[in-house]
Amino acid sequence: MSESSEDDDDSEESDSSEEEKEKISEEKHTEEQQQQQVLKEETKPKEADMKEEKKAETWTKEDCKPAVFIPVERLPEIQEARLRLPVLAEEQIIMEAVKDHECVVLCGETGSGKTTQVPQFLYEAGFASSGGIIGVTEPRRVAAISMSHRVATEMNLSSGVVSYQIRYEGNVTENTKIKVMTDGVLLKEIQRDFLLQKYSVIIIDEAHERSVYTDILIGLLSRIVPLRNKKGLPMKLIIMSATLRVEDFTENKRLFSSPPPVIKVEARQFAVTVHFNKRTPMDDYTGETFRKICKIHRMLPPGGILVFLTGQAEVHSVCRRLRKAFPYKPNREHTDMMETEEDLKKSKRAKKKNVSLPRINLDNYSALPVDEGDEDRQAGIDEDDGEGSDLELELGDHPDTDHEEKADPSIPLYVLPLYSLLAPEQQAKVFRPPPAGSRLCVVATNVAETSLTIPGIKYVVDCGRVKKRFYDRVTGVSSFKVTWISQASANQRAGRAGRTEPGHCYRLYSSAVFGDFSLFSEAEITRRPVEDLVLQMKDLNIEKVVNFPFPTPPSSEALIAAEELLISLGALEKPARHGRLSEMEKARLSCPISPLGRAMAAFPVAPRYAKMLALGRQQGCMQYIITIVSAMTVREIFEDYDRPAGSEEENVKMSGKKARSVQMRRLWAGQGASLLLGDLMVLLGAVGACEFAGLTPQFCEENGLRFKAMLEIRRLRGQLTNAVNAVCADADVYVDNKMAPPTEAQVLCLRQIVLAGLGDHIARRVQAEELLDPKWRNAYKTPLLDDPVFIHPSSALHKTLPEFVVYQEIMETTKMYMRGVCAVQDDWIPKLLPQYCHFSAPEESPAPRFCPLIGRVKCHQQSTFFRVSWKLPAIEMDYPEGLERYKLFAKFFLEGQVCPKIQKFSSCLLSSPSTMLKTWAKLQPRTEVLLTALVSEKADNRTSLEAAWRKNEKYLLSAYCQWIPESLHEEVSKIWPPIGQADPR
DNA sequence: CTCTCCCT
Known part of the structure; x- marks a missing residue:
């Protein structure tokens, strides 16, 4: 195609993907024309x-x-x-x-x-x-x-x-x-x-x-x-x-x-004056934030304050300090001064100024400090007085040395926290005007940067940091880190001060530090795993995802990891294992989608979960899997009671609620069989109980559940139920608000389905010999990590410590913690995750056997798990492909196990069927004749044998006749092909 | 023993 001429290197690939799209578009073309006609024919009154x-x-x-x-x-x-x-x-x-x-x-x-x-x-x-x-x-x-x-x-x-x-x-x-x-x-x-x-x-x-x-x-x-x-x-x-x-x-x-x-x-925004700190506090930026807010509140004219911090805990701690410093219930006496001195440091000068606060013309103000860029060099020499006429707004950034021990109720501050997980009714408070005579102060996380716009904000305090999730591209471990924001983000935050009138933004970092910020934040796609996106693109028949015109492409590691996971899940066809190396390389990142992958792509959840849904039909497990997947997809279904409380009484209340929540989770986890489903049983139990009670805010409140999360789960269950019914017409699943708990058999089934979806998230309890090093106490080992991982203390299985578990995610905090843990059995692993196992040669004992039910040769095989070589128990499975399988199949055929109709001849055979397996078998021509005949039709199982007979009724007859006396040849010919049941005689 | 924020 002509458009792709500029990238000669992969013009071939581009062409083929263009053709794909052409193909798609042509298919739809006629439909589209019909639609157009229909639209035109519609009456337009x-x-x-x-x-x-x-x-x-x-x-x-x-x-x-x-x-x-x-x-x-x-x-x-x-x-x-x-x-x-x-x-x-x-x-x-x-x-x-x-x-x-x-x-x-x-x-x-x-x-x-x-x-x-x-x-x-x-x-x-x-x-x-x-x-x-x-x-x-x-x-x-x-x-x-x-x-x-x-x-x-x-x-x-x-x-x-x-x-x-x-x-x-x-x-x-x-x-x-x-x-x-x-x-x-x-x-x-x-x-x-x-x-x-x-x-x-x-x-x-x-x-x-x-x-x-x-x-x-x-x-x-x-x-x-x-x-x-x-x-x-x-x-x-x-x-x-x-x-x-x-x-x-x-x-x-x-x-x-x-x-x-x-x-x-052009944008019509009011001017926002930006004030940089001269020094940049590296550690105690929340303390600096607190002090800056105090100064603004004491010294500056009315107008709401919006504060940007990085997380829930910081938000609450600053809220608490502010409420103590400026109680907005004027009558209330604050004698319980539990705060540290530092918290309440106040400037006498500031206070004096507050008394004679001038009305300052905020529009008429320089945009940047005059010595922009030099602050850090001057730090230590510079003091925050001596700034001339700008003093009133240039608040300075040094902690004041004067103490003020008493809270000041004369200038009430209406302090509100704001973050995404906050209950909606709490969030809604920021949109209402503050109580008369008080100033609004919203202490927020990044939600206030883009998602929510708060009216009446005149001052912004920006700590310059943001909490971001990081993924390790190799191990998939995630962690949260506080990093500097980008310049664009800082400007966006500043802009929040100028929505209704000119405003001011106080940046708690120097302009030199600002200058070192990256200009823009990175595109999200470069910062997270992309398996979901890759699956969606494959579903659009974009096979060579590397050639997709991403505005900013994800790293090739991320693309490879995504492709490999999807192959392991069976969503993509396996790449060729043979042929030239260059072709194998090429095939590696361009695997086409499999039928399973199509079904998975129809489920709007992460691929691992989509795989669970695809398997969920067994033993009536579908509604449970839908519920578990929904609950895993909706984040943070439990209320957090560990954050710093606003007061002592609130502290007591919170610890009571926490105890109740812990108790409920233990109840939902159940005992015995159901406990082994672990945290997923807790999710299932919580959703089940909540829906049974009619999903009321009261029930959620009483049982430590986030109402908003439970609503989202309800809607997601509905959507997934529809998706499952659409993909599979006879799934016949519906959302049951009075869902009975799963039976023991169903719990076993659920754990296996979960294992199949989370196969790459498996961990094994460390063995006794490794326990010499105390850092491995209660630890687990995973295939990709050298360091120990642990079951999160909030997990239902924290004390159970099963030998094998799968987990939803590993989050690194003080340690690496697995969250969303479910116990699995070692013998399920080779059965459900053969793609991750290295199988040894078939076991001698128990000896290989023919399975009459499925018509194939089975044997026991031991295996080890990839990378870590965990020894897994031998399980029975299909005999590996190869000549040996033909020989065994021939033996079982001669014994009459494959076709019961010829069983009666097995006692008259001229050689023992086991001759097929002997090293000297070649000495007997009849073994070679039979084997060659089977190989020629790829008949190493009953299904392909029967297929060969449908093509040629006389297939195998002469080869078989060489094994029986001539006197029986005629009788054999009469019953040939020996398909179906043996004569009842 | 602790978690920024969003979308199918």
Whole structure:
């Protein structure tokens, strides 16, 4: 294909994947035309629609102005507000660019109005009027829902026309013209219809956030859009970004061979003055945060404070210190001063200033300290006085030396924590105005950077750090680390101070340190395992995932790890084990999807869990597996009672709740057989009990469950149940709110299914001889890690310590802890995970046997687990392929075990059937004749033997006759082929 | 014995 000419090296691969897509698109082409016709035939009674028809015809003309105008009847006040948005001035430029290009990149910071207005421009230009609709993707569910509501309101249209779709719900109708959805939803739609024929334009919003689905969508759309246009089904792509970092899209030749135009839109934001610290506290940044907030509150004019910290624990500890320092219940006496002196250090000077606080003109302020960049060098010499007229706002960053022992209720501060796992009703408090006379102070994690916008914020305090999850690419172990944020992130945080009026951002680090921050955060896709993405792409018939036009590709280790896991799970066909080395190398990263993989790709969960679902039908286990997978997929189903409490009484309350929660988990885990399902039994029990009780907030509260998590599990169970029924018509599974606990047999089955899905997450208790080193006490060994891993103390199996376990994940904190642990049996491992086992030669005893039920030769084989060489018990399995199997099959055939009809001749054989196995067998021609005959038809089992007979009824007759006296030949011929039951005689 | 944040 001509587009791929620039990368000569892999033009071959590109061609084939292009062809794949061509193929897909051609298949869909006729369907699409039919759909178009259907759409056109639909009755269009509305006046607006008549205009649409007319305009649509003129659309193709080469006018420089949009030829189409679909009227929208906006309310006057809305129209007025709209006209103030900077993006409105750019409508013409934007629409002309869209007209002239397949893809347009639009950059505009928050406040430009691009998200709400661009869909309206497109609507007015007729993009939803000729059969196609306008699709908009958002990285978050809340954003998708609120965006659709807002655009509907602005356009004075119903939610049936401007609609949304998220994972579990939506209000899309057949009249929908603008559809706002989460990015994952659109990706799933591509699985159903590669050409996205419903849409005439797709807007990818918040592309700068670089969420994995956004990145994949852009990669896919870079191919889909030209394909659509080539087929005469016009389609446009608009990528919207809040930052100017768009080179990954525009300069990426694999994505767009000619760079799409970039249009910049001004943002109307209020000025935010940024204040850097002179010194950067490296350890006690929470203390510095606390002191900075105290100063702002004492010295600066009214206005909400938003504080960025890194985690729940920090948030609560700072909240607690602030509440002590500025109690917002004025009457309450605070005599229990448990805080350290440092916590309550206050500046006398600051206090004096507070008394005579001037109204400062905040708009009129320098953006940066004059000596920007020199702070660190001057640190130690510089003191925070002597800053002249800027003093009032330049709060300084040295801990004050003066002590203040008493809490100050005269200036109440309304302190609220905010983080993602916080209960929604607690979260909602930040959106309400603070009590009269008090100042709002929200102490938040990164949720407040993008997901939630808090009104009335004038001051931002930014600790400059973020907590991120890290994955070890080799071992898969994850850990959380606090790192510096990027400059883009720091600016985003600062911007939160200027939403309603000019504001100030206090950065608890120097501008030199800021200068060392990376410009932008890394794309998420480079920071996490990609097996789920690879499976989805394989399902789209993109076999050579390395050639996919990622805006930023994942590391090749990550891609290889993903491919290997998917092969182990059976989702991809095994690569060739023979042939030239270069071909094997090539095959390694381009394995096609298997039928199992197709089924797995239909389940919207991680591949390991999808495998469990694919196996879940046995012994009525499906509803349990669906529940377990749902609970494992939804994070943090238990309430956390270990965080620092706000007060002593709260502490007591929390420890009571914790005790109750621990007790309930023990109850749900059960005893005996069910306990061995471990933490997964706890999940199953918790969900079962909660649903049985009707999923009320009260039940969750009383039993230490997160209500929001339980709701999500309920919805996920519903979705997975539908998916299972869709993939497998006779699965016949439904969501049972009164689900009975699994029987003992079912628990055994569940553990095996879990083992099959988590085969690469297996661990074994260390052996006695290794216990000499105390660091291995109670430890487990895994195939990939040299260091010991442990069962997490919160696990149901923490004290049981089974010999073999599988785990959901390993999280490294003080030690490496396995979470989501389930006990497994050693004899299941070779049976269920043969791909990870090295099998030794068949055992002599018990001797190989013929299994009449399945018609194959079986034997016992020992094995060891890969990399760690754990000795596993011998289990019976298919005799390994090879000549020996033919010989054994021949022996069992002669004995009459394979075909009971010839059993009666076994006593008259001219040689013993065991002659087949002797080293000197060749001395007897009849052994060679029989063996050659079997090999020629690959008949080393009953099924292929019968197949050979269907081709040729006389097959094997003469070879067999050599084993029996001539007198019987005629009788034998009569019953040949000896298929079916023996004569009852 | 402790966990940033999101999406199918």
